[in-house]
Amino acid sequence: MDNMVDDKKVNQVVEQGKGIPHAEGADTPGWELPFLLLAGFRSLIDRLHTELAAQGHPDARPAHGFAMQAIGQDGATASELGRRLGISKQAAGKTADRLTALGYVSTAPDPTDARRKLLRLTPHGLDALNRSAAIFESLRAEWAESVGPGRVHDLEAALRTVVPASDRYRLDAAGWLGG
Numbered sequence: 001m002d003n004m005v006d007d008k009k010v011n012q013v014v015e016q017g018k019g020i021p022h023a024e025g026a027d028t029p030g031w032e033l034p035f036l037l038l039a040g041f042r043s044l045i046d047r048l049h050t051e052l053a054a055q056g057h058p059d060a061r062p063a064h065g066f067a068m069q070a071i072g073q074d075g076a077t078a079s080e081l082g083r084r085l086g087i088s089k090q091a092a093g094k095t096a097d098r099l100t101a102l103g104y105v106s107t108a109p110d111p112t113d114a115r116r117k118l119l120r121l122t123p124h125g126l127d128a129l130n131r132s133a134a135i136f137e138s139l140r141a142e143w144a145e146s147v148g149p150g151r152v153h154d155l156e157a158a159l160r161t162v163v164p165a166s167d168r169y170r171l172d173a174a175g176w177l178g179g
Contacts, residue, residue, distance in 0.1 A: 044139050051135045057128045059102050065132060067095050068104060068125050070171045075118040077110065086172030104128060 045062050052060050069083035070076060082092030096119050099105035110116035121129070142157035144152045160168070 014148075044136070047139055048132060050136050051138075052128065054134075055131050057131065060104075060128055063095065064099060064102075064104065065129070066171050067092075067099060068121060068129055071105065071119050071121055073121070075108070075120040077118060078114050081119060084171050099125070147153060 049060060049062065052058075066085060067081065070081055076084065078093045078096055079089050079094060080091045085092060085095075087095075092117065096105060096107075099119075100107065102124075103122055105119050106122050107117045108120055110118045
């Protein structure tokens, strides 16, 4: 079964759900919520990357942002990067190699173990993260202008209520999605 969702193809799983009654009091079917959340996320990320490209980061990809966040201010080994992202050490190594080639990350000897190499964000990587933060603020402001600041605040508060605190800032989306 093909579960592809795009302009040309309707999700067959959803299509099969026609006729399933909505939860009591709901005006939309339950399956629509995850699609709306994903579409909102994707809309923000796509707009972020369009703006990042215009601001000097044309090669930045969503996975790069997750990886740079996982590397963080203190750096990380490839093994740590893999664990934080929920991907294999080999996949983490490939991601680190790509980030290095793009100038977002450099490697340095680990001061606690000379056999290991630490990945560290470069000024270019830090610039990408700082610009991302500013762009996200601007995109949030656009949403607030469109639907009202109170509704955006209510949406965020509702998500904080239903999403366990331990899951709010997880970086392992690529591993969870099977990437």
